[in-house]
Amino acid sequence: MKLAVVGTGYVGLVSGVCFSELGNEVICVDKIQEKIEMLERGEVPIYEPGLKELIESNRNAGRLSFTTDLADAVRRSDIVILAVGTPPLPNGEANLSYIKDAAKEIAQAMNGYKIVMTKSTVPVGTNEKIAAIISEYSVHHFDTVSVPEFLREGSAIKDTLNPDRIVIGTDSQAAAERISALHRPLTDQILLTDIRSAEMIKYASNAFLATKISFINEIANICEKVGADVTKVSEGMGFDKRIGSSFLKAGIGYGGSCFPKDTQALIQIAGHVDYEFKLLKSVVEVNRDQRFNVINKLETILGDLSGKTIAVWGLAFKPETDDVRDAPAFEIIQTLIDKGAHVKAYDPIATDNFKKLLVHPEVKYCGSAVEAAEQADALCLLTEWKEFTQFSIEALQKLLKRPILIDGRNVFSEEQLAGTPMIYYSVGRPGMNQGVREQMPVLQF
Numbered sequence: 001m002k003l004a005v006v007g008t009g010y011v012g013l014v015s016g017v018c019f020s021e022l023g024n025e026v027i028c029v030d031k032i033q034e035k036i037e038m039l040e041r042g043e044v045p046i047y048e049p050g051l052k053e054l055i056e057s058n059r060n061a062g063r064l065s066f067t068t069d070l071a072d073a074v075r076r077s078d079i080v081i082l083a084v085g086t087p088p089l090p091n092g093e094a095n096l097s098y099i100k101d102a103a104k105e106i107a108q109a110m111n112g113y114k115i116v117m118t119k120s121t122v123p124v125g126t127n128e129k130i131a132a133i134i135s136e137y138s139v140h141h142f143d144t145v146s147v148p149e150f151l152r153e154g155s156a157i158k159d160t161l162n163p164d165r166i167v168i169g170t171d172s173q174a175a176a177e178r179i180s181a182l183h184r185p186l187t188d189q190i191l192l193t194d195i196r197s198a199e200m201i202k203y204a205s206n207a208f209l210a211t212k213i214s215f216i217n218e219i220a221n222i223c224e225k226v227g228a229d230v231t232k233v234s235e236g237m238g239f240d241k242r243i244g245s246s247f248l249k250a251g252i253g254y255g256g257s258c259f260p261k262d263t264q265a266l267i268q269i270a271g272h273v274d275y276e277f278k279l280l281k282s283v284v285e286v287n288r289d290q291r292f293n294v295i296n297k298l299e300t301i302l303g304d305l306s307g308k309t310i311a312v313w314g315l316a317f318k319p320e321t322d323d324v325r326d327a328p329a330f331e332i333i334q335t336l337i338d339k340g341a342h343v344k345a346y347d348p349i350a351t352d353n354f355k356k357l358l359v360h361p362e363v364k365y366c367g368s369a370v371e372a373a374e375q376a377d378a379l380c381l382l383t384e385w386k387e388f389t390q391f392s393i394e395a396l397q398k399l400l401k402r403p404i405l406i407d408g409r410n411v412f413s414e415e416q417l418a419g420t421p422m423i424y425y426s427v428g429r430p431g432m433n434q435g436v437r438e439q440m441p442v443l444q445f
Ligand code: UDX
Pocket: 149, 150, 151, 152, 153, 154, 206, 209, 213, 246, 247, 248, 249, 250, 251, 252, 253, 254, 255, 256, 257, 258, 259, 317, 318
């Protein structure tokens, strides 16, 4: 099939490349000339394992190309995939201006029947708006289809090529068959539904996963008070197939380009129809508070943070990505600065992106994990990069001025800490508060 993908962000670029890998002819379009020039030189604007190689092989096979000429790409395609951004507005609502502009441009370029398939995450009813815009600016017949994207950063290619399910929302039988055929090489798990339900599935899925994370983070906070181990609690819960073991890792809360944005957007969507989504509002609030537990733990051990040097390992919102959007590290570092600390920060690949968010005389960006830890009063681990999880505790302890480690991702085990004098606090594992050796609380019944 011949596809045009409008928007070469995470979703557009990965989807386009994966569809070309399946043998389709794909033209990826973006308004930003520098981005297209980069891609044409074989450079990739985002860090995603395996993406560069896949782009190269599909370009060499002549199935994948890049352009800024949207009209030409639309004219040469049967299916136009909308994958432009829907960033949050200050009130949390999704900004649909890129979607609307793209729909108009697509309509004006149409030279015959097209299927317009939306992959951007859009509020319920948006695909109907897209259809209205296309009808206004084009005389040609078309169908709209909502196919929400569920890929995760860091494993985007694997997720796209091996999806758990494909959701296809449309009111056109012909378009449903065509889009099913496009996805059938990926999975048999295809759900055909109406457009509004497809749009809702994406928000509901992300909101549910965010809820699991906030839930386990609150359980972790209670574990810290009652002397239980949250990793054992989630393991025990996860064996129950009705609960499932994924997304039950306690930590410093979720970040990234999706969960924070989509939870806020769903609260707004509900609000527009006079429904207060109380549960989801709490999920967001719990997530906001969770990151500050790192600061509370530092203060428990060090007291006043003013004048102290705090090392931070990990700036990306999760490993295997250079994405720092809504990364918990931002607010944690900002709070450290506000409390008068000096910060030495390191991330294997996200530092350049983080610097665009935060340049401050009290923050020194370091070129290595060792440099960041050297002579620091304490170290906070905020992203579970393999490089950090494999670091020897003995070596780390020698680098630090004081052997204090706040592990925001529960990556170190009892065995790794055994016999070291490291003062260690993690999340929801009070039995591992080594160095402090807190007495287990006496529980009142
Ligand atoms: C998410 C969804 O998983 C994906 O389906 C959707 O398309 C986009 O949003 P992504 O943001 O790339 O993907 O990353 P994900 O792996 O889901 O992690 C999101 C955040 O949750 C990260 O900050 C991660 O550290 C955190 N998280 C995840 C936890 O704190 N605990 C967990 O158990 C899982």
